[in-house]
Amino acid sequence: MRIAMIGAGYVGLVSGACFSDFGHHVTCVDTDQGKIDALNNGEIPIHEPGLDALVASNVKQGRLKFVTDVASAVGAAEVVFIAVGTPSRRGDGHADLSYVYAAALEIAKAIKKFTVVVNKSTVPVGSGDEVERIIREENPDAEFAVVSNPEFLREGAAIRDFKHPDRIVIGSSDQRAKDVMAEVYRPLHLNSSPIMYTDRRTAELTKYAANSFLATKVAFINEIADLAEKVGANVQEVARGIGLDNRIGLKFLHAGPGYGGSCFPKDTLALIKTGQDYEAPLRIVETVVAVNDQRKRAMARKVAHAFGGNLRGKSIAILGVTFKPNTDDMRDAPSIPLITALQDMGAEVRVYDPVGMEQAKKVFENVTFCEGPYECARGCHAMVIVTEWEQFRALDLKEMAAIMACPVIIDLRNIYSPDEVTRNGFLYSGVGRPQAV
Ligand code: NAD
Structure with a gap:
Protein backbone atom coordinates (compact mmCIF):
# COMPACT_ATOMS: atom_id res chain seq x y z
CA MET A 1 0.00 0.00 0.00
CA ASP A 199 -19.74 3.92 11.81
CA ARG A 200 -17.70 7.12 11.67
CA ARG A 201 -19.47 9.03 14.43
CA THR A 202 -19.22 6.09 16.82
CA ALA A 203 -15.49 5.81 16.16
CA GLU A 204 -15.02 9.54 16.80
CA LEU A 205 -16.93 9.38 20.08
CA THR A 206 -15.15 6.19 21.17
CA LYS A 207 -11.79 7.98 21.35
CA TYR A 208 -13.12 10.78 23.59
CA ALA A 209 -15.06 8.34 25.75
CA ALA A 210 -11.90 6.24 26.25
CA ASN A 211 -9.71 9.18 27.29
CA SER A 212 -12.40 10.68 29.49
CA PHE A 213 -12.97 7.35 31.23
CA LEU A 214 -9.24 6.98 31.94
CA ALA A 215 -9.08 10.57 33.20
CA THR A 216 -12.03 9.76 35.46
CA LYS A 217 -10.14 6.82 36.97
CA VAL A 218 -7.17 9.06 37.71
CA ALA A 219 -9.28 11.83 39.26
CA PHE A 220 -11.21 9.25 41.29
CA ILE A 221 -8.12 7.64 42.84
CA ASN A 222 -6.67 11.09 43.54
CA GLU A 223 -9.72 12.01 45.59
CA ILE A 224 -9.53 8.67 47.38
CA ALA A 225 -5.85 9.53 48.07
CA ASP A 226 -6.85 12.80 49.73
CA LEU A 227 -9.32 10.94 51.91
CA ALA A 228 -6.76 8.23 52.67
CA GLU A 229 -4.36 10.87 54.00
CA LYS A 230 -7.04 12.24 56.29
CA VAL A 231 -8.20 8.89 57.66
CA GLY A 232 -4.80 7.21 57.91
CA ALA A 233 -5.23 4.70 55.06
CA ASN A 234 -2.89 3.79 52.21
CA VAL A 235 -4.19 4.64 48.74
CA GLN A 236 -1.77 2.28 46.99
CA GLU A 237 -3.25 -0.65 48.87
CA VAL A 238 -6.78 0.61 48.28
CA ALA A 239 -5.95 0.82 44.54
CA ARG A 240 -4.69 -2.74 44.57
CA GLY A 241 -7.66 -3.87 46.61
CA ILE A 242 -10.10 -2.48 44.08
CA GLY A 243 -7.96 -2.98 40.97
CA LEU A 244 -7.65 -6.74 41.42
CA ASP A 245 -11.37 -6.82 40.72
CA ASN A 246 -11.45 -7.50 36.96
CA ARG A 247 -14.41 -5.20 36.57
CA ILE A 248 -12.19 -2.31 37.72
CA GLY A 249 -8.64 -3.25 36.67
CA LEU A 250 -5.32 -2.11 38.12
CA LYS A 251 -4.38 0.42 35.49
CA PHE A 252 -4.80 4.20 35.81
CA LEU A 253 -5.21 3.93 39.56
CA HIS A 254 -1.95 5.60 40.57
CA ALA A 255 -2.51 8.59 42.81
CA GLY A 256 -0.38 11.59 41.89
CA PRO A 257 -0.32 15.28 41.06
CA GLY A 258 -3.23 15.07 38.60
CA TYR A 259 -3.27 14.07 34.96
CA GLY A 260 -1.72 16.25 32.27
CA GLY A 261 -0.19 15.75 28.85
CA SER A 262 -1.09 16.25 25.25
CA CYS A 263 -4.40 14.36 25.32
CA PHE A 264 -6.42 14.03 28.54
CA PRO A 265 -6.77 17.74 29.36
CA LYS A 266 -7.82 18.81 25.86
CA ASP A 267 -9.93 15.72 25.11
CA THR A 268 -11.95 15.93 28.33
CA LEU A 269 -12.62 19.61 27.62
CA ALA A 270 -13.61 18.93 24.02
CA LEU A 271 -16.00 16.15 25.07
CA ILE A 272 -17.63 18.48 27.61
CA LYS A 273 -18.14 21.03 24.83
CA THR A 274 -19.68 18.44 22.52
CA GLY A 275 -22.01 17.35 25.33
CA GLN A 276 -23.10 20.94 25.91
CA ASP A 277 -23.63 21.59 22.19
CA TYR A 278 -25.88 18.53 21.91
CA GLU A 279 -27.69 19.28 25.19
CA ALA A 280 -26.40 16.09 26.77
CA PRO A 281 -24.12 17.53 29.47
CA LEU A 282 -21.41 15.20 30.75
CA ARG A 283 -21.47 16.13 34.41
CA ILE A 284 -19.08 13.43 35.52
CA VAL A 285 -16.42 14.58 33.06
CA GLU A 286 -17.05 18.23 34.00
CA THR A 287 -16.34 17.33 37.63
CA VAL A 288 -13.25 15.32 36.67
CA VAL A 289 -11.82 18.38 34.90
CA ALA A 290 -12.57 20.67 37.86
CA VAL A 291 -11.13 18.21 40.39
CA ASN A 292 -7.99 17.77 38.32
CA ASP A 293 -7.48 21.51 37.76
CA GLN A 294 -7.69 22.26 41.47
CA ARG A 295 -5.26 19.50 42.28
CA LYS A 296 -2.22 21.14 40.63
CA ARG A 297 -2.11 24.10 43.03
CA ALA A 298 -3.06 21.81 45.90
CA MET A 299 0.22 19.99 45.24
CA ALA A 300 2.09 23.27 45.74
CA ARG A 301 0.26 23.74 49.04
CA LYS A 302 1.39 20.24 49.98
CA VAL A 303 4.99 21.39 49.52
CA ALA A 304 4.32 24.57 51.51
CA HIS A 305 2.75 22.50 54.29
CA ALA A 306 6.21 21.06 55.05
CA PHE A 307 7.32 24.61 55.93
CA GLY A 308 4.33 25.75 57.96
CA GLY A 309 2.67 27.12 54.82
CA ASN A 310 5.44 29.60 53.98
CA LEU A 311 7.79 29.05 51.04
CA ARG A 312 9.31 32.55 50.88
CA GLY A 313 13.08 32.26 50.59
CA LYS A 314 12.97 28.48 50.20
CA SER A 315 14.73 26.66 47.35
CA ILE A 316 12.77 23.79 45.87
CA ALA A 317 14.26 21.11 43.61
CA ILE A 318 11.85 19.74 41.00
CA LEU A 319 12.76 16.30 39.67
CA GLY A 320 10.95 15.60 36.41
CA VAL A 321 8.95 18.12 34.40
CA THR A 322 7.62 16.14 31.41
CA PHE A 323 4.03 14.98 31.80
CA LYS A 324 5.21 11.41 32.18
CA PRO A 325 8.47 9.44 31.87
CA ASN A 326 10.04 8.40 28.55
CA THR A 327 8.85 11.42 26.63
CA ASP A 328 10.08 14.99 26.16
CA ASP A 329 6.47 16.20 25.86
CA MET A 330 5.66 19.12 28.16
CA ARG A 331 2.15 19.85 26.85
CA ASP A 332 -0.11 20.55 29.85
CA ALA A 333 2.38 18.88 32.19
CA PRO A 334 1.37 19.05 35.89
CA SER A 335 4.83 20.50 36.58
CA ILE A 336 3.80 23.77 34.89
CA PRO A 337 1.03 24.94 37.25
CA LEU A 338 2.92 23.40 40.19
CA ILE A 339 6.07 25.43 39.51
CA THR A 340 4.04 28.60 38.89
CA ALA A 341 2.26 28.11 42.21
CA LEU A 342 5.55 27.51 44.05
CA GLN A 343 6.96 30.71 42.53
CA ASP A 344 3.76 32.57 43.48
CA MET A 345 4.42 31.48 47.06
CA GLY A 346 7.91 32.99 46.94
CA ALA A 347 9.99 29.85 46.37
CA GLU A 348 13.11 29.71 44.23
CA VAL A 349 12.81 26.73 41.86
CA ARG A 350 15.52 24.48 40.46
CA VAL A 351 14.65 21.95 37.76
CA TYR A 352 16.07 18.74 36.36
CA ASP A 353 14.56 16.32 33.82
CA PRO A 354 16.44 13.52 32.01
CA VAL A 355 15.15 14.41 28.50
CA GLY A 356 12.75 17.31 28.92
CA MET A 357 15.24 20.13 29.51
CA GLU A 358 15.10 21.53 25.98
CA GLN A 359 11.30 21.74 26.05
CA ALA A 360 11.34 22.95 29.68
CA LYS A 361 13.53 25.90 28.73
CA LYS A 362 10.78 27.07 26.37
CA VAL A 363 8.17 26.85 29.12
CA PHE A 364 9.66 28.03 32.43
CA GLU A 365 10.97 31.45 33.38
CA ASN A 366 13.04 32.34 36.42
CA VAL A 367 14.01 28.78 37.27
CA THR A 368 17.52 27.34 37.49
CA PHE A 369 18.10 24.46 35.07
CA CYS A 370 20.42 21.79 36.45
CA GLU A 371 22.50 18.98 34.99
CA GLY A 372 21.40 16.16 37.26
CA PRO A 373 19.30 15.30 40.33
CA TYR A 374 22.10 15.92 42.84
CA GLU A 375 23.09 19.27 41.38
CA CYS A 376 19.39 20.15 41.38
CA ALA A 377 18.87 19.24 45.03
CA ARG A 378 22.11 20.81 46.31
CA GLY A 379 21.34 23.50 48.87
CA CYS A 380 17.56 23.03 48.48
CA HIS A 381 15.05 22.97 51.31
CA ALA A 382 12.87 20.33 49.62
CA MET A 383 12.99 17.96 46.70
CA VAL A 384 9.72 17.34 44.84
CA ILE A 385 9.46 14.26 42.62
CA VAL A 386 6.98 15.23 39.90
CA THR A 387 7.71 12.72 37.08
CA GLU A 388 8.58 9.12 37.89
CA TRP A 389 11.65 8.68 35.66
CA GLU A 390 13.43 5.39 36.39
CA GLN A 391 16.63 7.22 37.32
CA PHE A 392 14.85 8.90 40.24
CA ARG A 393 13.85 5.59 41.82
CA ALA A 394 17.20 4.75 43.37
CA LEU A 395 18.74 8.06 44.41
CA ASP A 396 21.51 7.89 46.99
CA LEU A 397 19.45 9.24 49.87
CA LYS A 398 22.44 9.57 52.22
CA GLU A 399 24.19 11.79 49.71
CA MET A 400 20.99 13.74 49.10
CA ALA A 401 20.52 14.35 52.82
CA ALA A 402 24.11 15.58 53.06
CA ILE A 403 23.89 18.10 50.19
CA MET A 404 20.41 19.50 50.83
CA ALA A 405 19.85 22.49 53.13
CA CYS A 406 16.92 20.70 54.67
CA PRO A 407 16.08 17.01 54.18
CA VAL A 408 12.51 17.08 52.85
CA ILE A 409 11.15 14.88 50.04
CA ILE A 410 7.70 15.43 48.59
CA ASP A 411 7.11 12.37 46.45
CA LEU A 412 4.13 13.11 44.19
CA ARG A 413 4.48 9.71 42.47
CA ASN A 414 4.91 7.48 45.52
CA ILE A 415 8.14 5.97 44.15
CA TYR A 416 9.78 5.70 47.58
CA SER A 417 8.81 3.78 50.63
CA PRO A 418 8.23 6.20 53.52
CA ASP A 419 10.22 3.95 55.91
CA GLU A 420 13.29 3.90 53.68
CA VAL A 421 13.28 7.66 53.24
CA THR A 422 12.67 8.57 56.86
CA ARG A 423 15.39 6.09 57.92
CA ASN A 424 17.80 8.27 55.96
CA GLY A 425 16.83 11.30 57.99
CA PHE A 426 14.29 12.84 55.62
CA LEU A 427 10.91 14.28 56.32
CA TYR A 428 8.76 12.56 53.71
CA SER A 429 5.36 13.12 52.19
CA GLY A 430 3.89 10.95 49.49
CA VAL A 431 0.36 10.99 48.07
CA GLY A 432 -2.43 9.24 49.93
CA ARG A 433 -0.23 7.44 52.40
CA PRO A 434 -0.31 7.81 56.17
CA GLN A 435 3.05 9.55 56.79
CA ALA A 436 2.57 13.20 55.91
CA VAL A 437 5.24 15.77 56.76
P1 NAD B 1 1.98 16.92 17.20
O1 NAD B 1 1.77 18.36 17.49
O2 NAD B 1 3.15 16.20 17.80
O3 NAD B 1 2.10 16.72 15.61
C1 NAD B 1 1.29 17.34 14.67
C2 NAD B 1 2.15 17.66 13.46
O4 NAD B 1 1.30 18.07 12.40
C3 NAD B 1 3.14 18.80 13.67
O5 NAD B 1 4.44 18.34 13.35
C4 NAD B 1 2.67 19.89 12.71
O6 NAD B 1 3.74 20.64 12.17
C5 NAD B 1 1.96 19.07 11.65
N1 NAD B 1 0.97 19.79 10.84
C6 NAD B 1 0.03 20.67 11.24
N2 NAD B 1 -0.72 21.06 10.19
C7 NAD B 1 -0.25 20.41 9.10
C8 NAD B 1 -0.63 20.37 7.73
N3 NAD B 1 -1.66 21.09 7.26
N4 NAD B 1 0.07 19.59 6.89
C9 NAD B 1 1.11 18.86 7.36
N5 NAD B 1 1.49 18.83 8.65
C10 NAD B 1 0.82 19.60 9.51
O7 NAD B 1 0.62 16.19 17.59
P2 NAD B 1 0.43 14.67 18.06
O8 NAD B 1 0.73 14.53 19.52
O9 NAD B 1 1.09 13.75 17.10
O10 NAD B 1 -1.15 14.53 17.93
C11 NAD B 1 -1.79 14.44 16.67
C12 NAD B 1 -3.23 14.01 16.89
O11 NAD B 1 -3.24 12.68 17.43
C13 NAD B 1 -4.00 14.88 17.87
O12 NAD B 1 -5.33 14.96 17.46
C14 NAD B 1 -3.92 14.10 19.16
O13 NAD B 1 -5.01 14.35 20.02
C15 NAD B 1 -3.98 12.66 18.65
N6 NAD B 1 -3.35 11.69 19.55
C16 NAD B 1 -2.18 11.99 20.17
C17 NAD B 1 -1.59 11.02 20.99
C18 NAD B 1 -0.29 11.33 21.71
O14 NAD B 1 0.08 10.56 22.59
N7 NAD B 1 0.42 12.38 21.36
C19 NAD B 1 -2.19 9.78 21.17
C20 NAD B 1 -3.37 9.50 20.49
C21 NAD B 1 -3.95 10.47 19.68
Missing part, protein backbone atom coordinates in the same frame (compact mmCIF):
# COMPACT_ATOMS: atom_id res chain seq x y z
CA ARG A 2 1.09 3.58 -0.61
CA ILE A 3 0.34 5.72 2.42
CA ALA A 4 0.62 9.47 2.93
CA MET A 5 0.80 10.58 6.58
CA ILE A 6 -0.08 14.24 7.01
CA GLY A 7 1.61 15.46 10.21
CA ALA A 8 4.88 13.98 11.43
CA GLY A 9 4.45 14.56 15.18
CA TYR A 10 4.17 12.01 18.00
CA VAL A 11 1.32 10.14 16.29
CA GLY A 12 2.13 10.68 12.61
CA LEU A 13 5.81 9.82 12.87
CA VAL A 14 5.27 6.73 15.00
CA SER A 15 2.35 5.51 12.86
CA GLY A 16 4.21 6.24 9.63
CA ALA A 17 7.34 4.43 10.82
CA CYS A 18 5.32 1.41 12.03
CA PHE A 19 3.27 1.18 8.81
CA SER A 20 6.50 1.25 6.77
CA ASP A 21 7.90 -1.44 9.04
CA PHE A 22 4.90 -3.61 8.08
CA GLY A 23 6.01 -3.26 4.46
CA HIS A 24 3.84 -0.36 3.29
CA HIS A 25 5.40 2.59 1.45
CA VAL A 26 4.91 5.68 3.58
CA THR A 27 5.51 9.35 2.87
CA CYS A 28 5.27 11.56 5.96
CA VAL A 29 4.33 15.15 5.21
CA ASP A 30 4.77 18.05 7.61
CA THR A 31 4.50 21.80 7.13
CA ASP A 32 7.36 22.27 9.59
CA GLN A 33 10.39 22.49 7.30
CA GLY A 34 12.78 22.19 10.27
CA LYS A 35 11.18 18.90 11.31
CA ILE A 36 11.38 17.46 7.80
CA ASP A 37 14.99 18.62 7.37
CA ALA A 38 15.92 17.02 10.68
CA LEU A 39 14.24 13.74 9.69
CA ASN A 40 16.01 13.76 6.33
CA ASN A 41 19.29 14.25 8.23
CA GLY A 42 18.57 11.18 10.31
CA GLU A 43 17.55 13.16 13.42
CA ILE A 44 14.37 12.35 15.34
CA PRO A 45 12.66 15.57 16.48
CA ILE A 46 10.90 13.92 19.45
CA HIS A 47 11.98 11.58 22.23
CA GLU A 48 10.26 8.22 21.80
CA PRO A 49 12.10 5.03 22.78
CA GLY A 50 13.07 2.87 19.77
CA LEU A 51 11.86 5.36 17.16
CA ASP A 52 15.33 6.32 15.87
CA ALA A 53 16.22 2.74 14.95
CA LEU A 54 12.80 2.05 13.43
CA VAL A 55 12.92 5.19 11.26
CA ALA A 56 16.53 4.61 10.20
CA SER A 57 15.95 1.01 9.11
CA ASN A 58 12.83 1.82 7.08
CA VAL A 59 14.39 4.88 5.44
CA LYS A 60 17.35 2.70 4.50
CA GLN A 61 15.05 0.14 2.91
CA GLY A 62 13.36 2.87 0.88
CA ARG A 63 9.90 2.51 2.46
CA LEU A 64 9.82 5.73 4.49
CA LYS A 65 10.21 9.29 3.18
CA PHE A 66 9.78 12.78 4.59
CA VAL A 67 8.57 15.75 2.55
CA THR A 68 6.83 19.10 2.97
CA ASP A 69 4.86 18.85 -0.25
CA VAL A 70 1.36 17.42 0.29
CA ALA A 71 0.51 17.16 -3.40
CA SER A 72 3.17 14.64 -4.43
CA ALA A 73 2.55 12.44 -1.40
CA VAL A 74 -1.25 12.45 -1.73
CA GLY A 75 -1.29 12.05 -5.50
CA ALA A 76 0.63 8.79 -5.23
CA ALA A 77 -1.23 7.39 -2.19
CA GLU A 78 -4.16 5.00 -1.85
CA VAL A 79 -4.62 6.01 1.79
CA VAL A 80 -4.02 9.44 3.34
CA PHE A 81 -3.92 9.70 7.13
CA ILE A 82 -4.51 13.03 8.83
CA ALA A 83 -2.42 13.07 12.03
CA VAL A 84 -2.14 16.79 12.73
CA GLY A 85 -2.67 18.41 16.12
CA THR A 86 -6.12 19.18 17.57
CA PRO A 87 -5.26 21.38 20.58
CA SER A 88 -7.81 23.15 22.76
CA ARG A 89 -9.06 26.29 21.08
CA ARG A 90 -8.06 29.40 22.98
CA GLY A 91 -10.99 30.86 24.89
CA ASP A 92 -13.64 28.15 24.79
CA GLY A 93 -11.99 24.72 25.12
CA HIS A 94 -13.46 23.33 21.89
CA ALA A 95 -11.04 21.27 19.80
CA ASP A 96 -9.21 23.54 17.35
CA LEU A 97 -9.82 21.82 14.03
CA SER A 98 -8.09 24.40 11.86
CA TYR A 99 -5.09 22.11 11.21
CA VAL A 100 -7.36 19.20 10.27
CA TYR A 101 -9.43 21.31 7.90
CA ALA A 102 -6.34 22.93 6.34
CA ALA A 103 -4.95 19.44 5.72
CA ALA A 104 -8.29 18.35 4.20
CA LEU A 105 -8.18 21.26 1.77
CA GLU A 106 -4.63 20.42 0.67
CA ILE A 107 -5.59 16.76 0.27
CA ALA A 108 -8.64 17.71 -1.82
CA LYS A 109 -6.47 19.57 -4.32
CA ALA A 110 -4.13 16.61 -4.75
CA ILE A 111 -6.50 13.61 -5.03
CA LYS A 112 -6.05 11.83 -8.37
CA LYS A 113 -7.80 8.47 -7.95
CA PHE A 114 -10.00 6.73 -5.39
CA THR A 115 -8.40 7.72 -2.09
CA VAL A 116 -9.27 6.80 1.46
CA VAL A 117 -8.83 9.82 3.73
CA VAL A 118 -8.42 8.72 7.34
CA ASN A 119 -8.80 10.95 10.37
CA LYS A 120 -6.27 9.65 12.90
CA SER A 121 -6.26 12.94 14.78
CA THR A 122 -8.61 13.02 17.75
CA VAL A 123 -11.61 14.96 16.44
CA PRO A 124 -15.10 15.65 17.80
CA VAL A 125 -18.14 13.85 16.48
CA GLY A 126 -19.09 15.18 13.09
CA SER A 127 -15.59 16.30 12.06
CA GLY A 128 -15.43 13.49 9.49
CA ASP A 129 -18.57 14.93 7.87
CA GLU A 130 -16.89 18.33 7.67
CA VAL A 131 -13.69 16.88 6.17
CA GLU A 132 -15.87 15.16 3.56
CA ARG A 133 -17.69 18.42 2.81
CA ILE A 134 -14.43 20.37 2.44
CA ILE A 135 -12.97 17.84 0.01
CA ARG A 136 -16.20 17.58 -2.01
CA GLU A 137 -16.51 21.38 -2.24
CA GLU A 138 -12.88 21.88 -3.29
CA ASN A 139 -12.75 18.97 -5.72
CA PRO A 140 -16.28 17.90 -6.80
CA ASP A 141 -14.93 15.16 -9.07
CA ALA A 142 -12.73 13.53 -6.47
CA GLU A 143 -13.39 9.87 -5.70
CA PHE A 144 -12.79 9.40 -2.00
CA ALA A 145 -14.13 8.13 1.32
CA VAL A 146 -13.49 9.65 4.75
CA VAL A 147 -12.81 7.18 7.56
CA SER A 148 -12.33 7.69 11.29
CA ASN A 149 -9.49 5.65 12.79
CA PRO A 150 -8.62 7.17 16.18
CA GLU A 151 -5.22 6.42 17.63
CA PHE A 152 -4.81 5.03 21.15
CA LEU A 153 -1.01 4.85 21.47
CA ARG A 154 0.70 6.24 24.58
CA GLU A 155 3.80 8.39 24.33
CA GLY A 156 6.78 6.61 25.87
CA ALA A 157 5.48 3.20 24.76
CA ALA A 158 4.18 4.31 21.38
CA ILE A 159 5.80 1.73 19.11
CA ARG A 160 4.74 -1.19 21.26
CA ASP A 161 1.23 0.24 21.54
CA PHE A 162 0.99 0.77 17.79
CA LYS A 163 2.23 -2.70 16.94
CA HIS A 164 0.27 -4.49 19.66
CA PRO A 165 -2.89 -2.45 20.13
CA ASP A 166 -5.68 -3.57 22.46
CA ARG A 167 -7.97 -2.81 19.53
CA ILE A 168 -8.16 -0.92 16.24
CA VAL A 169 -11.31 1.11 15.69
CA ILE A 170 -12.35 1.84 12.12
CA GLY A 171 -15.36 4.04 11.48
CA SER A 172 -16.79 3.90 7.98
CA SER A 173 -19.86 2.70 6.16
CA ASP A 174 -18.10 2.56 2.77
CA GLN A 175 -17.21 -1.03 1.86
CA ARG A 176 -14.41 0.01 -0.51
CA ALA A 177 -12.80 2.06 2.26
CA LYS A 178 -13.22 -0.77 4.76
CA ASP A 179 -11.44 -3.16 2.38
CA VAL A 180 -8.55 -0.71 2.01
CA MET A 181 -8.32 -0.28 5.81
CA ALA A 182 -8.32 -4.06 6.25
CA GLU A 183 -5.33 -4.22 3.91
CA VAL A 184 -3.54 -1.40 5.77
CA TYR A 185 -3.95 -3.19 9.11
CA ARG A 186 -3.61 -6.75 7.76
CA PRO A 187 -0.23 -7.32 9.51
CA LEU A 188 -1.80 -6.45 12.87
CA HIS A 189 -4.89 -8.49 12.18
CA LEU A 190 -2.65 -11.48 11.50
CA ASN A 191 -1.14 -10.76 14.94
CA SER A 192 -4.67 -11.16 16.37
CA SER A 193 -5.20 -7.50 17.26
CA PRO A 194 -8.97 -7.03 17.34
CA ILE A 195 -10.29 -4.75 14.61
CA MET A 196 -13.64 -3.19 15.35
CA TYR A 197 -15.62 -1.81 12.42
CA THR A 198 -18.26 0.73 13.23
